[in-house]
Amino acid sequence: MSSSTSTKQTAPASTRAKPANKGEAAADWVDGRLGIYSLAKANLRKIFPDHWSFMLGEICLYTFVIIILTGVYLTLFFKPSMGEVVYNGSYAPLNGIRMSEAYESTLNISFEVRGGLLIRQIHHWAAIVFVAAMFVHMMRVFFTGAFRKPREINWVFGFLLLCLGFFDGFMGYSLPDDLLSGTGIRFMEGAVLAVPLVGTYIQMFLFGGPFPGTDVIPRFFTIHVLLIPGIMLGLLVAHLILVFYHKHTQWAGPGKTEQNVVGMPLMPVYMAKAGGFFFLVFGIIAAMSAIASVNPVWAYGPYRPDQVSTDAQPDWYMGFAEGLIRVMPGWEIRAWGHTLNLGVFIPLMLFPLVLALIALYPFIEGWITGDKREHHILDRPRNAPVRTGLGAAWIALYLVLLLGGGNDLVATHFHLSLNDITYFVRAGSFVIPIIVFYVTKRWCLGLQRRDRDKVLHGRETGVIKRLPHGEFIEIHAQLPQGRLHTLTSHEQPEPLELPAEVDENGVARKVGLLTKTRAKLSAGYFGEGGQIPKPTVEEHQEITSGHGHH
């Protein structure tokens, strides 16, 4: 403790005016430590555009919060242990049966802990809604082109969140150690074993010995509640920071440009709406959990590797992987004392590959268009027919494989042959996405044509007029200027042209394969069949200025 005061320098005293009330005084105190005023200056009245589809991302966020809240509650009662016990509790049908502590504690949560069943159901329902909402949110971003510069990185963050969501859902589903979840773990073991060279090692390290061992539930528990949610939380925060930083995208419309964002301020409207929406989502999920039972583990019984329940199926979001594994022919290569299990390994590789294509899409499209500008105005899906077609084809592939993943259910519900469904899915996963792509693209072009007609000829009023010479016509009304602007403000890039074969000096120019591919793709996107030319001012004036205009 120094007592020397001779050269003591005091920091400049705050020159701030006296706060008007207690609230301001408290805010001043915090600001002196955390600098909240500067932070709030930019954000308190930050503008958010309004559109129902922008809520999809919010649903993801809120269900994630609900999952964490209910998950913490469940960890207070759940025992992640494969220690064996004989059940003796309030669910009579299982009395006297041997089971793991994990399964027993799940039963106790469901039957003995008051409200435990509700929280378990909310946790599971919220997880289902979470993955579904991420999926739809991602599609919204995809079809509107919101992933374009500067948002590519945020697209990748979102994609990672979706993958981790899939994975954590699968892990959570496995924890109760019931007959169905054990079957899922067995599936995982088989898939791991199919990995060449290191499969058996990974299996032993994952399970702590031969299947099923006693380590897998405690390990999955740590991964499910700590590792993956931790990573997801980090990604989520980064995702939101970027949304804030980039500012939200908006739809085209009067007064909306690439340089502004039009909407209502965070405080108070958006805070009230978004904050309120959290409670709406939570309330609806609570009601669903009160009404509809999901994953009634007590009906399946404890896991035993020599037993199985019928309808052995994962949650729907794993249906894609399940479909791949079900419709794959059982190819196995045996040579030099080794077995390569392609029947399992190929689906195992295809699953991430198909997902990765989606993750890379912004970069692929950016490369094809060569467009390096920022985009904040959303594309209407019809104005990007190839992209919309690709997205629809991807969804079609997903649905076909989902059908394959539930082939037994489809067979029993619709009295079809299981084998026929499988053959259909095998062919369909190649053919159907292609058909869907073409149909969607044509559909978009049709809609573009309709927009063009609307701009040039106005909207149909439903009023029929008879002309003096007897002809009936429908009166068309000119669109207001705001509509005209909205319908014509989208961009129509021209396809990339290859440089001439010979340059101006007559020397043959080398055009790389990559450049050629890119020109081809670009022609596919923006060439003749790729878009309907939007009406020009001259066309519009010619029609509106007299002849031919009704």
Place this chain on the structure above:
Amino acid sequence: MSHDNISDDKLPEAHDASEGHGHLAVADDPFADPGLPAHEPRRTDIDERAAKRAERQVSGMFILSMLATVGFIASYASINPDKLVYIFPLGHVSALNFALGMTLAVALFCIGAGAVHWARTLMSDVEMPAERHPIEADDEVRADVIQQFKTGAAESGFGRRKMIRNTLIGSMAMVPLSGVVLLRDLGPLPEKKLDSTDWSEATPSAPIRLVNMNTDEPMKAEDIVVGSLTFAKPGPSALRPNGLQDSDEDFQEAIAKDALMLIRIQPEDLKDEKSAALGFEGVLCYSKICTHVGCPISLYEQQTHHALCPCHQSTFDLSDGARVIFGPAGHPLPQLKISTDSDGYLVATQDFTVPVGPSFWERSA
């Protein structure tokens, strides 16, 4: 790969910064942006009575939420967890779960609905524009930062002192290896663990009896009726004097490999001689574990002798050496050679000749 060969004139014109909000429509451009439409007031903006009504509605919802929370607590305290109630059209559901869930739902939903209603009716709904700024820094900042970085890099000597740089990279690359090595004790090495089952304890001099999974009794060939599917596990052996029991510590691991299914097929229906020879008087014994990814097989169709795995529908023809006739499994179910002991009970005298369960890289047969 470079983008440089894309000329900007291939792209549509970028929006002009001056264009847009607030501009009057240009007379000769019908498609020009007319600017933000004027704000249209809502009922609650002009009619104080409507505003008051909206205020009461919002508060009403908040009050309802409070009541629902009281209902939640009351349900928690008063309803017995075992009680079932009949609710149309759900059927019999847990009364406690239903009451807690519905009151919680109302309590949460009403807060949300109130807040949203408040925002929609009483808070300002005037849309306003805010400017965006390009994410990219301007050239001046860019040049400045790059210059600063270069200065910093030069001061560190990172580029100049190559030995330090290279050894630093080397040490950084090596250090995570410790983390990987630390994972080694997660589990044992595979060795031959996947190749054999408990049936490997069986020898001609010390056979192991097949024990019925449900009754725990040894079985005779005549116990197995044509068309039925019987499940079995290992009986007493030197290793397990009481046979495989649920209470055995390693029961799960053992049964995951040892589980058997027995069927009896009329000798004239047997299509594969080798497989028939492994059986006893038409009784055939196969591993119950599917060779796809290891689900237990449980469905058997007696007319066709097909066994179906419920997980991914691999179908095996048990009369033909369990050949795969449909589905994703890659090879037949392993068959266990059976015979009878002096008391006439079914026994195994050797292990499966191939590993049971899913395929793996080191699997040789």
